Amino acid sequence: MSFYRSDFTVFDSLYLGGGTPTLLKNHQTKRLMDALHNNFTFHSDTEITVEANPDDITAGKLDALRATGVNRLSIGVQSFNEKELRFLKRRHTGHNAKKAVKLAKTCGFTNIGIDLMYGFEGQTRESWLDTMQTAVGLEPVHLSCYQFNLEETTPYGKLKAEGKLRSITEEEGRELFLLTSSFLKLNGFIHYEVSNYGKGKKYFSRHNRKYWQHIPYLGLGPAAHSFRDNIRWWNCRSVEKYCLALSQGRKPVDGSENLTDEQLKLERLYLGFRTQSGVCVDDIGNSLLINQTLSRLKRSGVVKIRNNMIMPTLKGYLIADSLPLMFTD
Numbered sequence: 001m002s003f004y005r006s007d008f009t010v011f012d013s014l015y016l017g018g019g020t021p022t023l024l025k026n027h028q029t030k031r032l033m034d035a036l037h038n039n040f041t042f043h044s045d046t047e048i049t050v051e052a053n054p055d056d057i058t059a060g061k062l063d064a065l066r067a068t069g070v071n072r073l074s075i076g077v078q079s080f081n082e083k084e085l086r087f088l089k090r091r092h093t094g095h096n097a098k099k100a101v102k103l104a105k106t107c108g109f110t111n112i113g114i115d116l117m118y119g120f121e122g123q124t125r126e127s128w129l130d131t132m133q134t135a136v137g138l139e140p141v142h143l144s145c146y147q148f149n150l151e152e153t154t155p156y157g158k159l160k161a162e163g164k165l166r167s168i169t170e171e172e173g174r175e176l177f178l179l180t181s182s183f184l185k186l187n188g189f190i191h192y193e194v195s196n197y198g199k200g201k202k203y204f205s206r207h208n209r210k211y212w213q214h215i216p217y218l219g220l221g222p223a224a225h226s227f228r229d230n231i232r233w234w235n236c237r238s239v240e241k242y243c244l245a246l247s248q249g250r251k252p253v254d255g256s257e258n259l260t261d262e263q264l265k266l267e268r269l270y271l272g273f274r275t276q277s278g279v280c281v282d283d284i285g286n287s288l289l290i291n292q293t294l295s296r297l298k299r300s301g302v303v304k305i306r307n308n309m310i311m312p313t314l315k316g317y318l319i320a321d322s323l324p325l326m327f328t329d
């Protein structure tokens with residue numbers, strides 16, 4: 001990893017995820033964290049997040065994570081409903097999920113996030129409310145609520161193609177999204193990104209905000225992506241090829257792209273309109289058509305303007321993915 005030292009300077013966030021890092025044994029986690037600290041420089045207040053599966057959480061595991069500097073947990077619960085967990089093919093139970101969150105708090109973790117999922121067949125409005133109520137009752141400081149998507153290449157996608165599983169309708173998704181936002185706001189959460197809620201700004205995910213704000217980031221591991229100086233690159237997907245490159249002292253990069261100004265602008269708009277912060281007025285341009293579009297969106301309550309920033313409202317979040325196209329040629 002030493003060949004990355006000249007590419008980046010000091011980091012203030014570290015995220016172990018995109019898999020199940022809690023499957024690692026404690027000595028493996030320590031070895032990994034030691035290697036990272038030996039090769040990179042981190043601020044003293046670095047946010048260090050680990051994604052955790054409820055079934056992997058034990059007191060010993062939690063103590064080992066804290067000993068390596070981990071100060072934030074993102075626990076992949078998805079649901080507290082037993083029938084729904086079986087549908088989602090999760091290996092934990094609702095009881096175990098609650099036990100894991102409580103144990104994390106007992107072991108000294110104060111920055112705990114819970115990941116939940118809604119919008120799949122078999123889930124009802126009432127069961128989703130029950131799951132959110134249970135999550136809120138555990139007093140996490142962050143919640144991520146993602147809508148279930150039926151990707152074609154997944155087993156669920158194949159079931160859909162065979163007519164054995166259906167997607168929720170756009171209207172059903174809209175109602176669940178609004179229900180989620182309303183319920184969590186009433187319980188003290190700030191809806192700071194389309195799928196993310198925090199109990200105050202200090203609990204917003206520092207790491208994820210870097211992606212949304214186009215701040216340089218470095219990805220380590222097979223298939224990981226990185227971004228710096230308008231260039232995005234990605235590593236080999238193959239673990240074998242990735243390890244071979246490292247053993248030969250080469251960067252395990254499989255490809256890259258140099259983003260044009262227009263591509264960067266579109267990405268800034270796409271990412272920005274998904275966040276409470278929004279996008280800078282300067283980023284959308286100043287043509288007559290753009291100004292007319294902005295005025296129309298303000299009148300319809302989709303966006304608001306404050307301190308030279310165009311910020312999506314809750315209504316704007318619903319069409320966040322289409323907003324950038326309204327400001328591009």
